[in-house]
Amino acid sequence: EEPLVAVEGLSVDFDTPRGTIQALRDIDLTVPKGKVLGIVGESGCGKSTLAYSLIGLLAENARVAGGAIRMGEHDLARLGAAGWRDLRGTRVAMIFQDPMTALNPVTTIGQQMLDIQYRDRISRSEKRARAVEFLEQVQIPDAASKLDAYPHQLSGGMRQRVCIAMALLTQPDLLIADEPTTALDATLEMQIVALLRELQQKFGCSVVFVSHHLGTVAELCDDVAVMYAGEVVERGSARSLFHDPQHPYTQALLDCDPARIKIATRTLPTIPGTLPDLRQPPRGCAFRARCPHAWGRCEREHPPLYPGAAGQRVRCHLSDPAEDAA
Ligand code: SF4
Ligand code: MG
Numbered sequence: 508e509e510p511l512v513a514v515e516g517l518s519v520d521f522d523t524p525r526g527t528i529q530a531l532r533d534i535d536l537t538v539p540k541g542k543v544l545g546i547v548g549e550s551g552c553g554k555s556t557l558a559y560s561l562i563g564l565l566a567e568n569a570r571v572a573g574g575a576i577r578m579g580e581h582d583l584a585r586l587g588a589a590g591w592r593d594l595r596g597t598r599v600a601m602i603f604q605d606p607m608t609a610l611n612p613v614t615t616i617g618q619q620m621l622d623i624q625y626r627d628r629i630s631r632s633e634k635r636a637r638a639v640e641f642l643e644q645v646q647i648p649d650a651a652s653k654l655d656a657y658p659h660q661l662s663g664g665m666r667q668r669v670c671i672a673m674a675l676l677t678q679p680d681l682l683i684a685d686e687p688t689t690a691l692d693a694t695l696e697m698q699i700v701a702l703l704r705e706l707q708q709k710f711g712c713s714v715v716f717v718s719h720h721l722g723t724v725a726e727l728c729d730d731v732a733v734m735y736a737g738e739v740v741e742r743g744s745a746r747s748l749f750h751d752p753q754h755p756y757t758q759a760l761l762d763c764d765p766a767r768i769k770i771a772t773r774t775l776p777t778i779p780g781t782l783p784d785l786r787q788p789p790r791g792c793a794f795r796a797r798c799p800h801a802w803g804r805c806e807r808e809h810p811p812l813y814p815g816a817a818g819q820r821v822r823c824h825l826s827d828p829a830e831d832a833a
Pocket of ligand 1: 754755756792793794795796798799800801802805810822823824825
């Protein structure tokens with residue numbers, strides 16, 4: 508089946524006073540229809556940049572340096588402001604790390620939920636009823652009474668639920684969630700993740716879920732892409748990634764013990780060493796300096812995404828079938 512979104516060779520640069528940062532390098536991945544794709548990696552790996560490029564909200568100093576993001580007849584990497592006015596909040600919606608990014612602090616929840624329905628040709632009272640219905644969908648108690656509340660009158664968890672309701676109200680094909688539970692405690696996080704899963708299944712939309720929390724990704728996602736230093740280093744089904752990780756970076760994240768991800772680790776394990784300087788990405792494998800298996804070839808040759816046995820793709824020369832033969 509044709510995917511909802513196909514990211515093809517996407518590269519994004521950031522111009523900074525200290526030089527050009529190659530934040531995303533040659534990203535290839537697909538978002539299947541009606542599935543959840545998790546994007547994991549350390550902070551600075553480019554996962555948020557990828558999420559923001561899917562909804563056309565890259566920073567001012569960002570520049571698409573190559574590639575495409577195909578969704579139907581559109582190339583989201585090259586859509587102008589007018590194109591985004593048609594797609595953002597209709598076909599593509601986003602839930603942010605901080606709910607206050609999306610909420611207007613001086614407008615009631617009800618008014619914001621009416622405003623978001625400005626395209627819909629239904630009466631004001633019907634829009635109000637839909638707003639209440641969606642607040643109920645995200646399990647906000649006594650939903651009707653919350654329409655008159657201002658964002659600051661709600662708890663952080665309730666605010667994020669409102670944001671999910673507002674995103675779903677636009678009935679998007681693609682919902683992007685950038686670490687939506689980072690600001691919440693572990694119990695609330697589990698509730699929100701369970702809610703997202705339930706609503707995703709009910710509404711049938713595709714979700715891109717950005718997270719540095721492996722347990723959450725294992726719980727929620729059908730497919731996973733692991734990012735390192737602006738590249739996808741491994742992607743495949745959540746099952747293959749968590750049960751049979753192939754890339755040394757994925758293995759390090761999982762500490763070679765899939766049982767570990769069941770523990771409520773809320774952060775990625777720390778792997779010794781630091782990310783390479785993305786102003787001058789290394790010539791060979793970007794993970795080389797931290798990899799316990801690195802050898803000469805890793806310094807000379809940049810690894811492509813080799814096909815793995817379980818349908819996954821792995822950016823590591825160890826997965827090169829020719830290495831087996833040798
Ligand atoms: Fe390690 Fe080499 Fe594989 Fe890179 S290509 S992850 S350095 S073994
Ligand atoms: Mg981020």
